[in-house]
Amino acid sequence: MPPTTNPNIQVPAARALLADNPDTLVVDVRTPAEFETAHIDGAINLPxxxxxxxxxxxxADAGGRILLICQSGNRANQACAKLAGAGLADATVLDGGMNAWISAGAPVNRGRQRWSLERQVRLVAGAIVLVSVLASIWYPPARYVAGLIGAGLTVAALTNTCAMxxxxxxxxxxQGAGCDVNTSLTRISRAGAAK
Structure with missing residues (x-):
């Protein structure tokens, strides 16, 4: 199959892809806890x-089309770029990630509810900025901490990565129930061998 020219697809196209080609590997690159909260049936969790x-x-083992998923699409796009750079020709990203999938009313397997990683980053970054600005009333150099967080968020946006x-x-x-990486890799290998 030729490489995809646009690796991102919308939810309706992703659902059609999975219906037309049930051998498509669905690889969810979120944390195990995010995966446990809600995931697409049959998805393989590989953070x-x-x-x-x-x-x-x-x-080497994938053998065919992979649909990459994360919470909003950023991590899946990173994974897609890395896989394409390593020679995988047919990786696709669900545009908007699980947020879009759930908003579209697509079916999900639900487990214990937890905050997404993006929401946790917003909480921690916002709390650090708030505390450092309040602390700067008594200790003015504390404002630099808020500046560092702002700089970190700017770099995260420009590089599409997030250290926090x-x-x-x-x-x-x-970590949730945990991701057994070897089991996930074996599922990818078996699915690739079956194609």
Whole structure:
């Protein structure tokens, strides 16, 4: 199958893809806790940091079309770029991620409800800025902390990466029931071998 020219597809196209080609691998690159909260039936949870760690194996074993999903599309786009750079020709990203999937009323498997990583980043960044601005009333240099957070968020937007998000993803809260990376990689390998 030729490489896709636009790796992002909308929810209706993704649903049609899954209906027309049930062998499409659905790889969810969110944290295990986010995956546990809500995921597409049959999806394989392989957090973004594990995509990095196992890039060559995924490319060698995938064998066909992969639909990448995260919460809003940013992490899935990062994974898609890495996989394409490593030679995987047919990876597609669900535009808008699980937010769009759920908003469209598409079916999901639900588990224990937790905050998404993006929401956690907004909470932590906002709280640090608020506390540092309030603290600057008594200790003026504290305002620089707010400036550093602003600079970090600007860099995150420009580079489409988020250091704070990567740190928060490692907290026990975001590990959920856990992601067995070997099981996920084996499912990718088996699905690729079946194609």
């Amino acid at each position: 973004l940091d594990q995509v990095d760690a196992h890039l060559n194996r995924i490319v 998000g990567m740190l928060l993803a490692r907290l026990p809260y975001n």
